[in-house]
Amino acid sequence: MAQSRPKPLLQSQDQIRSARFRKEREADWTRLEKLVAAAERNGLQSMEFSDARDLSALYRQATTSLAIAREISLDKGLLEYLEALTARAYLSVYAPQERLGGLLTRFFASSAPQAMRRSVWYILAGFLCMGLGALTGYLLYFENSAWYHVFVPNSLAGGRGPGASTEALRNVIFQPDGIHGGLGAFATYLFSHNTRIAIFVFGLGVFACLPAILLTFYNGLILGAMYALHVERGLGWELGGWLSVHGVTELSAICIACGGGLQLGAAVLFPGQNTRRTALYLAGRDAVKLALVASLMLFAAAILEGFFRQTVQDTATRYTIGWSVGALWLAWFALGGRQR
Amino acid sequence: MSRPPSRRATKRAARKERRAARALAASTIMPPEGVPIHLPVAGLGVRTGAQIADVLFTMGVAISFTVFLAATEIASGSTVFAVFMLLFFIARIPYYVFAELAWNGQTLGKKWMKIKVVSHDGGSLSTHALVLRNLMKEAEVFLPGTLLFTLDAANPIAALASLAWIIMALTIPLTNPHRRRLGDIMAGTHVVHLPHPILLKDMASDQPQDVARAVKERFAFLPHQLDHYGAFELQTLEKVLRAEGRARSPAARTRQQETLVAIVDKIRTKISYPDPIPQADAAAFLRAFYVAQRAYLEQRQIFGDRRDDKHHAQDDENTQE
Incomplete structure (x- = not known):
């Protein structure tokens, strides 16, 4: 505890131990207080080297002072001050130091595809849910076309249904969209039905998987019923093209979000050796990346839907665009972030 | 004569205490330095x-x-x-x-x-x-x-x-x-x-040197007189002393003076301090008592005898039983 600073002996002799303790360190604490204020105001990055070095050194000194003061001092004013000062300094010393650019690079180059590969079974389960839903919807429609009205909400059908003429259905697929096009359409699609479904699917996964499975299955039902309707009218191939442009990306995004949700739900249902809280925390590491990937894909799907779906009229081109974008996604997930 | 507290009151107090302990435990964070902060x-x-x-x-x-x-x-x-x-x-x-x-x-x-x-x-x-x-x-x-x-x-x-x-x-x-x-x-x-650090002055050393020495010589306390109180009472006294002299209006100042005199009387009875204290000296006496009591308690604490409040003697007996 001895410091080299010369002190008037007479004065400190008269003081009690904790008062002397405080007097010796007070200047350092005040300096730390100033540095913390500066770091909170402007960030550590913009501080000078000597200041940043002093901040961390003084912070460590202050934690030691706090530990000693708790043992030797009964001065409440001092204890509360040191407590608050150390906490403030702790928060600015341990502030996240990553740059935004580095974060994005890391996400795209390694962490996102790695997370996708780690949770491949959950994602396949998501695809399975939607696939089974589509199959069910397809078969049920051919059993009785009235099922269509049960599955497909009116807002989504947009006049398409068993009652509509084949010509009307064809028009929807090939109509050169005059009003909705470009940026406006992009925004509309961004907040369309599927985006909401994806967020629901992910968030609801926590509640024991079931809501996520049900929602994805239901989404599959809609898809299957709609496809069956068009197959019945001989428009199956054309509808496939119309959907492919954005659907490959968008429906995959829903399945991936479902995979993330399932991962969370599985952590709640089967925590293994951990507590449920820890299991959720661990599962969240990959699940959040899945959700981010899904939202990115939805964003891309909205661009495809807004700019390409109605401007590209040729069905074969539609297929090419949709599935090559899908192949690009797959390549990113399969090849990104591998150790060389 | 004071009645023993009712059962419900004790229960309520116990619950309050438990809640405070839980809040304190929840507020503790352990940084990598290993000194817990709140x-x-x-x-x-x-x-x-x-x-x-x-x-x-x-x-x-x-x-x-x-x-x-x-x-x-x-x-x-x-x-x-x-x-x-x-x-x-x-x-x-x-x-x-x-x-x-x-x-x-x-x-x-x-x-x-x-x-x-x-x-x-x-x-x-x-x-x-x-x-x-x-x-x-x-x-x-x-x-x-x-x-x-x-x-x-x-x-x-x-x-x-x-x-x-x-x-x-x-x-x-x-x-x-x-x-x-x-x-x-x-x-x-x-x-x-977010906590806000404010460094208050040290009540034990904010007086000029000569005044402090004069006060110390005037009011002397014996070890057995300092055995009565613990940290809680000391810190309450600290709070009172901090507020002293801050009163603005004359009426508030009179009230504060009355409080100080009442505290002096309590302490004098409790520790059986023989000399009467004139009203004008109440603040000086309390200051001197604060310094002496804090020095004493801090010394006890260094020797491993932590006294949380005035019931420390009973607590010791209970643990020995």
Whole structure:
């Protein structure tokens, strides 16, 4: 505890131990207080080297002072001050130091595809849910076309249904969209039905998987019923093209979000050796990346839907665009972030 | 004669004590340095306040920008709509993530309310944690909230389901001492009040040297006279002494003087201090007693005899039994 600073002996002799303790360190604490204020105001990055070095050194000194003061001092004013000062300094010393650019690079180059590969079974389960839903919807429609009205909400059908003429259905697929096009359409699609479904699917996964499975299955039902309707009218191939442009990306995004949700739900249902809280925390590491990937894909799907779906009229081109974008996604997930 | 406290009162006191202990335990964070520090956990009220402030702010910016675009006729109708939708999207998740990343766990609303997100395990906040907790906020609060507004009476099941969902999302924080919502649990974070360091003067050494020595010689205390009180009484006395001399109006000053005299009488009886203290010297006596008592208690503490309050003697007997 001895410091080299010369002190008037007479004065400190008269003081009690904790008062002397405080007097010796007070200047350092005040300096730390100033540095913390500066770091909170402007960030550590913009501080000078000597200041940043002093901040961390003084912070460590202050934690030691706090530990000693708790043992030797009964001065409440001092204890509360040191407590608050150390906490403030702790928060600015341990502030996240990553740059935004580095974060994005890391996400795209390694962490996102790695997370996708780690949770491949959950994602396949998501695809399975939607696939089974589509199959069910397809078969049920051919059993009785009235099922269509049960599955497909009116807002989504947009006049398409068993009652509509084949010509009307064809028009929807090939109509050169005059009003909705470009940026406006992009925004509309961004907040369309599927985006909401994806967020629901992910968030609801926590509640024991079931809501996520049900929602994805239901989404599959809609898809299957709609496809069956068009197959019945001989428009199956054309509808496939119309959907492919954005659907490959968008429906995959829903399945991936479902995979993330399932991962969370599985952590709640089967925590293994951990507590449920820890299991959720661990599962969240990959699940959040899945959700981010899904939202990115939805964003891309909205661009495809807004700019390409109605401007590209040729069905074969539609297929090419949709599935090559899908192949690009797959390549990113399969090849990104591998150790060389 | 004082009656023994009723059973209900003791129960209530015990519950209060337990709650205080729990709050203290919840506020403790262990930084890598290994010295635990205390950051009081922020309650639901202040967090909701910060959230509402954030929503009002972001929506205000989005709407005024859109109105500006529409009024100046720079862009066409559909573009204005698209810009608004984009801003609206940014105001829901990205704003919170980037604000908390840039300002180390604070959005504008949180800055205003002086609260902050911290990492639950004492490390630094990771990007992953901030993204996750704000993503879950969307699923926990915003989506069912907007659903509740947009639904009508024609579809009561969906409305009830989203209501139940919101209620559940809001009860989760109440079931744990850190007031963590689902997103906090998953991200390993919780929200704390920012402490404000104010260095008060040391009551034991703020007098000029000669005055202090004169006082010390005038009022001398023997060890057995200092055996009565513990840290709690000492710190209460500290608070009284800090307030002394701050009173503005003459009436308040008289009242303060009366309090000091009453305290002096109590202490004199308790420690059987023989000399009478004139009223004018009450403050000086208390100061001297404070210094002597603190020096004594601190010395006892160094020797491992920590005295929390005046019941320390009984506590010792109880533990010996």
